[in-house]
Amino acid sequence: MMQINISKPLHTADGTIDLHVNKEIQKGDFLTLFGKSGSGKTTLLRIIAGLETPKSGTIVVDGEVWFDSSKKINLPPQKRNVGFVFQDYALFPHMSVRQNLEFALPNKKESKKIDEILEIMEIENLSDMKPEHLSGGQKQRVAVARTLMTNPKMLLLDEPLSALDGAMRLKLQDELHTIHQKFGITSILVTHDISEVFRLSNRVFKISLGEVIDDASPSEVFANQNISGKFKIVGEVLSIKKSDILYIVEVLAHNEIVKVTAVKSDIANLNIGDRILLSSKAFNPILTKI
Amino acid sequence: MNILNGSVKTITRADSLVLLEIVCGTDIFTSLLLESNESDAYKSGEHVNIIFKETEVMIATPDSKVSARNSFVSPVLDIETGVLLCNITFGFGNYVINAIVTKNALLELQCKKGEHFRWFVKSNEVSIQKI
Structure with a gap:
């Protein structure tokens, strides 16, 4: 010590x-x-x-x-x-x-x-x-x-x-x-x-x-991250594109590009290059043996 | 994101699965979680945020019976339509709830602004954020 x-x-x-x-x-x-x-x-x-x-x-x-x-x-x-x-x-x-x-x-x-x-x-x-x-x-x-x-x-x-x-x-x-x-x-x-x-x-x-x-x-x-999601990945916003009434946010996380949907209020304070936390519940991902 | 504030009422465990009942205004929300470490230990009376994505919210006619534990009939405040999707805004106590569903579903169910309609979200789609 x-x-x-x-x-x-x-x-x-x-x-x-x-x-x-x-x-x-x-x-x-x-x-x-x-x-x-x-x-x-x-x-x-x-x-x-x-x-x-x-x-x-x-x-x-x-x-x-x-x-x-x-x-x-x-x-x-x-x-x-x-x-x-x-x-x-x-x-x-x-x-x-x-x-x-x-x-x-x-x-x-x-x-x-x-x-x-x-x-x-x-x-x-x-x-x-x-x-x-x-x-x-x-x-x-x-x-x-x-x-x-x-x-x-x-x-x-x-x-x-x-x-x-x-x-x-x-x-x-x-x-x-x-x-x-x-x-x-x-x-x-x-x-x-x-x-x-x-x-x-x-x-x-x-x-x-x-x-x-x-x-x-x-x-x-790193603030407000005490969320219950089991998948928590820190990433960087690469792009935000409107798609119908949604927005598609491209995130660089662990060297991979992940696409996530968002709504207008989600992206209101989001800029390209911002660091973000992606979280998802343990129930959502689908397992496929490869 | 739909974000509501509530306080934990009951906590039921089965192995590492945890079912939380959360009081929000006069209603009760249910969230199914997977417990993985001590930081997830919730306490009765604890204030939390109830979070779920707009695209996880489904709609149904008011008299429908659904398996989702979080099912409420609320007034439709607004409907925004896109090409494939639409956003339905419900009034829920002091909050608004947004549901994004396909436009075809909206047309088929004949959901209209000003009417009461059912919206629901499954417990396993509801995230909890400690405040």
């Missing part, structure tokens, strides 16, 4: 704001930090990693003090045992995949661990390749694999998938979910993608101007 109670002034486009967070994060939580650019999400992640120093406060993880401004304690990043994954993979270009992982391994004798992680991440066949020959998705897999070499207590993910295309994103979301479950790691993710929030996290901090304004499950945070 992490208890964090910190504050730090941030200079943003909205002027100087005070990033202030006083929360407990449970072991095994998959937490998303959600908010506009400049709200303080990435700074909070960097503060947890030890890459930035708060003005005041404390960070205690499983009883170990990582930061305490009054006692002048500030553990350096390498002593905090967190894995940090960035949008731009940050791999060593002159090293092969295996060498990149080996470099991160604290005890060089445990080379079996490299094979184990290569297998889990399904990148054994890439082990002798240099990063320049890898696709974006493969590079990000290697970056995640590298963070796992140190058995981190926490995975800090700063928009790790935002540079990838849709299909690769979905695949890596599944892999992050599997890693989170398999290793029981506490994970903290910064993302702007609501469907990613729903797929991965059990808890969301909605952050605005440095304050956590909402702390709940994804469906509670």
Whole structure:
């Protein structure tokens, strides 16, 4: 469990704001930090990693003090045992995949661990390749694999998938979910993608101007979604077309285009590009064996 | 979407199926749900929204007997017709209910503005939203 109670002034486009967070994060939580650019999400992640120093406060993880401004304690990043994954993979270009992982391994004798992680991440066949020959998705897999070499207590993910295309994103979301479950790691993710929030996290901090304004499950945070439907899919409105007295709304959800009928009042406040929740009762879908 | 406000009156369970009776004004709505986790646990007296799509609402002559639990006779306030479909607006207490049916059905049943007509929706088509 992490208890964090910190504050730090941030200079943003909205002027100087005070990033202030006083929360407990449970072991095994998959937490998303959600908010506009400049709200303080990435700074909070960097503060947890030890890459930035708060003005005041404390960070205690499983009883170990990582930061305490009054006692002048500030553990350096390498002593905090967190894995940090960035949008731009940050791999060593002159090293092969295996060498990149080996470099991160604290005890060089445990080379079996490299094979184990290569297998889990399904990148054994890439082990002798240099990063320049890898696709974006493969590079990000290697970056995640590298963070796992140190058995981190926490995975800090700063928009790790935002540079990838849709299909690769979905695949890596599944892999992050599997890693989170398999290793029981506490994970903290910064993302702007609501469907990613729903797929991965059990808890969301909605952050605005440095304050956590909402702390709940994804469906509670993203408003009015406590509806009884058993099929709930987050999607994006692609088009709205009139069809007789109805409207046909095309929604991009999980890489598929779904068409839904609506009436005029349903679409009154709906615009192309809006994020929406599609829900349907368990009774409606028809099962056909294929 | 047809959205009405009500309060839960009774909750009947059979394995993971749940039948809710919800008081709305002087009427009672029924919703059949599949319960899947604790967040679905409804409480008696709890205020909820009763939601169903216009295209799930059927109409019938006032003296018809139907199996749908949510069946009411209400005044027809308006009828908007398209090429294939039509939208019938009913007055229901303080609410309006919209039913979208084929135009052929409307013509066959001779449903007209100003008259009373039956509208109904099956319990399994009614969604519940916690407020």
